[in-house]
Amino acid sequence: MLTLHQAGLTNTPAIAPLDGTIRPGELLAIVGPNGAGKSTLLSMLSGFRSAEQGELHLDGKPLRAWPITELANRRALVAQQELPGFDWQTNELLSLGSNPSKSLVAALLDDLDITHLAKRSVLSLSGGERQRVMIARGACQLLSRCSPTAKEGGILLLDEPTSALDIGQQQRLMRQLRSWATQHHMAIVCVLHDLNLASTYADRVWLLHQGQRIDHGLPNQVLNPATIAKIYAAELQRIEGGTHGKPLLALAP
Amino acid sequence: MIAILNAYRYRMLIPVNRTTRVLAGLTAALLLALVWAAASGALGISLWEVLRGQEDPFSVQVWWQLRLPRLLLGVAVGAMLAGSGAAMQGLFRNPLADPTLLGLASGAGLFVALWIVFFQDSGAGSLYGQFAAGFLGALCVCLIVFGIAKRQGGGSAAVMTLLLAGLAINTLAGAGGGVLAFIASDEQLRQLSLWGMGTLTNALWRTTALALVLIAAALWLLMRSARELDLLQLGEATAHAAGLDASRLKHRVVVATSLGVGLCVALTGVIGFLGLLVPHCLRLWLGPSHRLLLPASMLGGALLLVVADTLARTIAAPAEIPVGLLTSLLGGPYFLYLLMRRNRAC
Numbered sequence: 391m392l393t394l395h396q397a398g399l400t401n402t403p404a405i406a407p408l409d410g411t412i413r414p415g416e417l418l419a420i421v422g423p424n425g426a427g428k429s430t431l432l433s434m435l436s437g438f439r440s441a442e443q444g445e446l447h448l449d450g451k452p453l454r455a456w457p458i459t460e461l462a463n464r465r466a467l468v469a470q471q472e473l474p475g476f477d478w479q480t481n482e483l484l485s486l487g488s489n490p491s492k493s494l495v496a497a498l499l500d501d502l503d504i505t506h507l508a509k510r511s512v513l514s515l516s517g518g519e520r521q522r523v524m525i526a527r528g529a530c531q532l533l534s535r536c537s538p539t540a541k542e543g544g545i546l547l548l549d550e551p552t553s554a555l556d557i558g559q560q561q562r563l564m565r566q567l568r569s570w571a572t573q574h575h576m577a578i579v580c581v582l583h584d585l586n587l588a589s590t591y592a593d594r595v596w597l598l599h600q601g602q603r604i605d606h607g608l609p610n611q612v613l614n615p616a617t618i619a620k621i622y623a624a625e626l627q628r629i630e631g632g633t634h635g636k637p638l639l640a641l642a643p
Numbered sequence: 644m645i646a647i648l649n650a651y652r653y654r655m656l657i658p659v660n661r662t663t664r665v666l667a668g669l670t671a672a673l674l675l676a677l678v679w680a681a682a683s684g685a686l687g688i689s690l691w692e693v694l695r696g697q698e699d700p701f702s703v704q705v706w707w708q709l710r711l712p713r714l715l716l717g718v719a720v721g722a723m724l725a726g727s728g729a730a731m732q733g734l735f736r737n738p739l740a741d742p743t744l745l746g747l748a749s750g751a752g753l754f755v756a757l758w759i760v761f762f763q764d765s766g767a768g769s770l771y772g773q774f775a776a777g778f779l780g781a782l783c784v785c786l787i788v789f790g791i792a793k794r795q796g797g798g799s800a801a802v803m804t805l806l807l808a809g810l811a812i813n814t815l816a817g818a819g820g821g822v823l824a825f826i827a828s829d830e831q832l833r834q835l836s837l838w839g840m841g842t843l844t845n846a847l848w849r850t851t852a853l854a855l856v857l858i859a860a861a862l863w864l865l866m867r868s869a870r871e872l873d874l875l876q877l878g879e880a881t882a883h884a885a886g887l888d889a890s891r892l893k894h895r896v897v898v899a900t901s902l903g904v905g906l907c908v909a910l911t912g913v914i915g916f917l918g919l920l921v922p923h924c925l926r927l928w929l930g931p932s933h934r935l936l937l938p939a940s941m942l943g944g945a946l947l948l949v950v951a952d953t954l955a956r957t958i959a960a961p962a963e964i965p966v967g968l969l970t971s972l973l974g975g976p977y978f979l980y981l982l983m984r985r986n987r988a989c
Contacts (some may be wrong), residue, residue: 421823466884478932
């Protein structure tokens, strides 16, 4: 469990102090316009940028007090579309940062529909294929390093995990994330651009604008057309009665 | 007892995995090359006769006092240059990083030349002063290059800037060397030009012994960084989340390469392209993991330098080609080829 107590960043890009809790088993979506500070917030949650105001606590202990290697047992990060240095095989790349069993690797490859890419070199993959490989690596780090007796499966931080995926893959990935969250009691934090994905799959949403979290809560409360239209400077229509009665937002023609 | 011995023997005989196989193969090749190198030279000395004590005293003297330290220095310098090339390529996440290209070697060279011209006295400390100057020079360049790399962030623009910075440093050091040669006395000039071409000729036990110890320490530091260099390939933020303390890794690699390359330059002058050539070829063969690539590069670098030096000693015997010329003749075209291939890929 990760808790924020008035945690924020003062240097640019800044994040205004905020409170919050990220609980095991939930899927939290961070949304907001370009430049709202979503990736910066994610790197603060990860501890890569340490909070300059307030404090973050992971399992009751200040984030900055955790040794880097132990922290890696509890949370993993999948950054935005970064090419790995040099040409790794998918298999090798998956085990960077952990020492996974063969069965775990096989299961993860299967989860993300990339078993056929196991022996391929990562630089030869398409953007969407590579994105799924990187996500599998993050999950692999957590699942192989978390002790099997732990009640919590760690925190998986994903920066725009669907940016290069087609809609079918987006759906499979979001469903997979949900299933990891329930199955392994993992907390999953996703920066998302697609508000309808957030609405359909997230348990809670944080809405960011100019470094400030201006709203948070259940998707159908936060993602209302009036606020969203104002923040994104876009004209929107709300379509009621989407899947499971969750509202969907569409661009007005 | 016999059972234990047998178990041990079979464990040694049956290669456990690919890593062991590759490293064992390279070690064997290096040993063969050493035997060949130990038996060749301007003076026809039979290795067998020397070891049996049947060779004439003069030849024995030449073998023990000149040839053997030279071989060992070749192994150490080759391993260091190629190992530091592999480590720097990992650190910059770029296959074109190399101690010569980035200007480390020429920076060290300039400092050594400064030392020779301005500070050297004929005392016993002079030798170690040269070591220290080489280390400082390499360290300065390393910090400059790092400052530039940090400001540039990642991406291909950063690579160009790094190579251009290396070019600028190389040019600057070259000009500085020219100025120094201009104001140097005849005796200093002779020393400068003997040392500057990149040759293992100056190997003496006195210098080689200390260099071996220090270079071994630097190599050990690099080897300890292998796993972390692998992690760094994920990008800094992701690697941090996977348990990497990137600044500690950078400090360690910078200190080790500066120490090692500085020493190599102080002893042998600039021997170019080894650090580019060896890791690059081995990476094509073995894949990018530093756990195998680093030790393999060290062995491969040692092998290449021992072979090149033996060729340099024997091709035009009794005259001797500076081995630095030979490696540059080999490495320069290969580097151009790499650049051309990269451009086509873009």
